[in-house]
Amino acid sequence: MIGEARFGMRQPADIAQEELEKAAEAAHRLGAKLYVNMNKLFRNHELEALPAYLRAVKAAQVDAVVFGDPAVLLNAREHAPDVPLFWNAEMTGTNSSSASYWGRRGASRAVIARELNEEEIVDLKAKAAMEVQVQVHGMTNIYHSHRNLLESYMQHLGREATLIRKGPDRGLYLVEAERPDEKFPVYEDENGTHVMSPDDICLLEALPELIRAGVDSFYIEPLLKSDEYNETVLRSYREALDRWHRDPEGYAFDEEALENIRRLQSPDRELGFGFLYKEQVY
């Protein structure tokens, strides 16, 4: 999945509109699909750019557009018909009925909230007549604001705002008083302020359960990780999925693969199952 901050949130880097075609070609040459992230919530003045971008996406023969804002849906129907649409409303994609709702309006895939547990994922996939994508690895966004909270804080302290360089991976963390061991990555960009989870999801061990549930796509979040880390993670999941497909009966979890990830895992960040085995209250 690629994109740029004008249309999609939290891309590790911007890939410009002019490069979409080259990127799609490169992916297709390797037998891979290329999706474009347009999951931002748009403002009136940002709508103007949607038609041209969607036409470029279509011309580049990109395999799908990821959206959260209904404005993208309306524009895609007109300017990129036939390009598959994936619905991703982040924290708010929580049940099969809402997934199906967007399915009936053109989405072929639902990207579901990271805050669902396994039972809910299984149930959602069983009931939604569309593809389901689950994040299996990496950090998750847990707070998004259109405010420039870091810049505001620097102003409050009377400091130069230069400390807060825009964009991800600036080494900024929040630490809550009662949780000194948890570091929450935080950054600002043109879309506002993003706070990220203090630990990384790692569902490598749970892959067979998710495959059996019928999950169609396993997403690895590369944000704020080194290339070496991302390559290792990707290889581990690739290898596990391939082994499963070759021989589901004989499949066994490869502890070594997890160890390889652990070796590169930042000591500040725990690897865990996210919300997969959790019960939440409210």
Add this chain to the structure above:
Amino acid sequence: MNHVAARVKPRYAGKRTRLDKPELLAPAGSLEKLKFAVHYGADAVYIGGQKYGLRSNADNFSFEEMREGVAFAAQYGAKVFVATNIYAHQEDLDGVADYLRQLESVGIAAIIAADPAIVETAQKVAPKLEVHLSTQQSTMNWQAVQFWKEEGLPRVVLARETTMDEIAEMKTRVDIELEVFVHGAMCSSVSGRCVLSNHFTDRDSNRGGCCQSCRWKYDLHADEQSVMEPGENLFTMGSKDLCMIRHVPDLIDAGVDSFKIEGRMKSIHYVASVVNAYRQAIDAYMADPERYELRQEWVDEIGKAANRPLNTGFFYSTPGAEEHIYEPEEKPAPYDFAAVVTDYDEASGIATVQQRSPFRPGMEVEFFGPGGRQFVQRLGEFTDEEGNPLTVARHPLQKIRVKTDRPVAPLDIMRKRL
């Protein structure tokens, strides 16, 4: 011809002429609060039921209480809405159809929903129930508004990030009712796009479990070190509260159809004071826009009930350093609810009031009622209902007989300075 509308200055390009008065929509965390909100001038109130709302800690309404609330509101020509604004998980959806049918049958005018699963179910099973799209959907552009109109929704509650100019543009481009938060506490995140509570406490913020982690204090680290120096304030995401009392004409000119006040958890005193102020401002502007002037009493009225510093959110610019609360703690509101008037005897000038917090003879209190009626009263000797003199009104809900310098009316509020 409507003279009012003709004289409204077109402050915003392309704005439509206002023929109708916008609705003032107030929160009601309980049946009693509903009565005060309506009595003090709300055109509609929104409440929470036992399920599907985002205030799981609130004193939510049973169907029986809803029925009573609807009947009370009807006497004033006011409507009752129910917030069903969670993002449901699968387990929550069992029973949602029955619940919505029940809301329809007890006379609820509209639900406020975010989850398309609830929107769609309501449209299917409870056609008389209007569906208003919740701010939790974070609708902030006119095409998204257009989308929801095409989906059959008569009203969208806009994201709190929407600016005044953007609202005016939406109103010009799409013929739909726009509801806008004008007063109260705000998520500093894009609504719905925050799961801090889920991570900190395993409480689901999008199902009413929010523990306001955005208002906690954080140390900001850069390159492994705190950026803070000794004596400086910690980082927080906590926003000042929204207050648009000074900008009512702009909101009306921009085409806002419903002025929404936040605060289902707030006190009776808060709801009555805030509704009272906005009611007067809206009425004054609609009655005579050219000669409209902001009155200091309205601003003061709000100040008496506010417990956080106030600001204008995103309406005129993106909030910056001045719009967040870094200082150590919130102050309590300067005034507190002391009693409510239940009866007044004109002949003797004696009011019967019901105690809500202690007061004594000799204390200076303020009586106020709808429409900005208010006066300061030095309390003389007072008695209980049997006429026994009291040195202090100590007991909650105790009826007290007290002489007032000016006439008062049932549901007038007596407040005291803290």
